[in-house]
Amino acid sequence: MQDIINRFISYITIDTQSDPSSDATPSTAKQWDLAKKLVNELEEMGMSEVSIDENAYIMATLPSNVDHEVPTVGFISHFDTSPDFSGTNVNPQVIKNYDGKDIVLHAEKGIILSPDYFDDLRQYKGKTLITTDGTTLLGADDKAGITEIMTAMEYLINHPEIKHGAIKVGFTPDEEIGRGAHKFDVKKFGADWAYTMDGSQIGELEYENFNAASAKITVEGRSVHPGYAKGKMVNAILIANRIISSLPENEVPQKTENREGFFHVHSLTGSIEHAEIKMIIRDHSRALFEARKKTIRDIVSKLNLNCNHAIDLEIKDQYYNMREKVEPVFHIVEIAKEAMDAVGVTPIIKPIRGGTDGSQLSFMGLPCPNIFAGGHNFHGKYEYVPVESMEKAVEVIVKICELTAFKS
Structure with a gap:
């Protein structure tokens, strides 16, 4: 658990807020700080074909370790955070064995994260939560997703007994201002399909949006x-x-x-x-x-x-609604659902009341449902993420890779 906490905190303490008023890509220079860190980590853990282009789009490959033809599956997350609330000087709090009561985020300002208002908190009694200090957002959207993908790739590298096909990883800038997929090179990415790890609570599996x-x-x-x-x-x-x-x-x-x-x-x-x-x-x-x-x-x-x-x-x-592009290849949703079932996560299949990079990518030729990253209350000071939800997301990624190797 501590490893995933450390990795997540190392990402969220780097300010990557995007800026809708900028025409540059990425829209803020500070997004490069995390982008370069991710490239270094991908190389150090042993990923292949690690690249970052002039717009800070990152791609990497985990080669297949099976001797038969297997579909290539991808996992994608974004590293920018919302312009709606400050992402500067994020000072996370780690709440172990959450007691189900109010969490004081900032005593002086009287900022309380309470289950009386945010009733989803009640389902995480006894879990380990990471919260803000009440002055910034947390950045679980979508640095939780990045943490999960990185952790899953490292796990697969360290456990070659788990068989899988070629796995593609992609990290993008500027998703929060609607541009995350605009300059994504689908052909270079080379996956048959992918999943964005960008949903909210544990179990979410989404393949339709506005x-x-x-x-x-x-x-x-x-x-x-x-x-x-x-x-x-x-x-x-x-x-x-x-x-x-x-x-x-x-x-x-x-x-x-x-x-x-x-x-x-x-x-x-x-x-x-x-x-x-x-x-x-x-x-x-x-x-x-x-x-x-x-x-x-x-x-x-x-x-x-x-x-x-x-x-x-x-x-x-x-x-547009990605359902139009996902339904003809609905087995990719079924694989994600089977993976969740296999690791003890109850799938929550529902439409997204919003958009996702997966929508644009689906219409660009890369069918791309959305899977939970585990966080709650995105884009504000009440944001939090249960560490156990991130751990389960890692297990889901690993299981999808394993299942895909034997469903070709």
């Missing part, structure tokens, strides 16, 4: 002295408000669950002369996804008739 688009609506107004504005002023703020008010009021994140889609306005800025709305559109159904985009277009078209075409709409598709 279809996603972003929408940017700009409204151009006309400012005139309010005392003489009749028939002349065009108030961009009020038009923007009408657009938002025209959206279905119950189809928002806080009122939807499971496979229900939504519209989410996440930014509204403006003045009389200019207003801007930014939103995201999500739905698991491709047909409903397309209908949602049409709803936005119809709202804008109708209002434009009365606003002298002052409104401009830009919709961009971001990613």
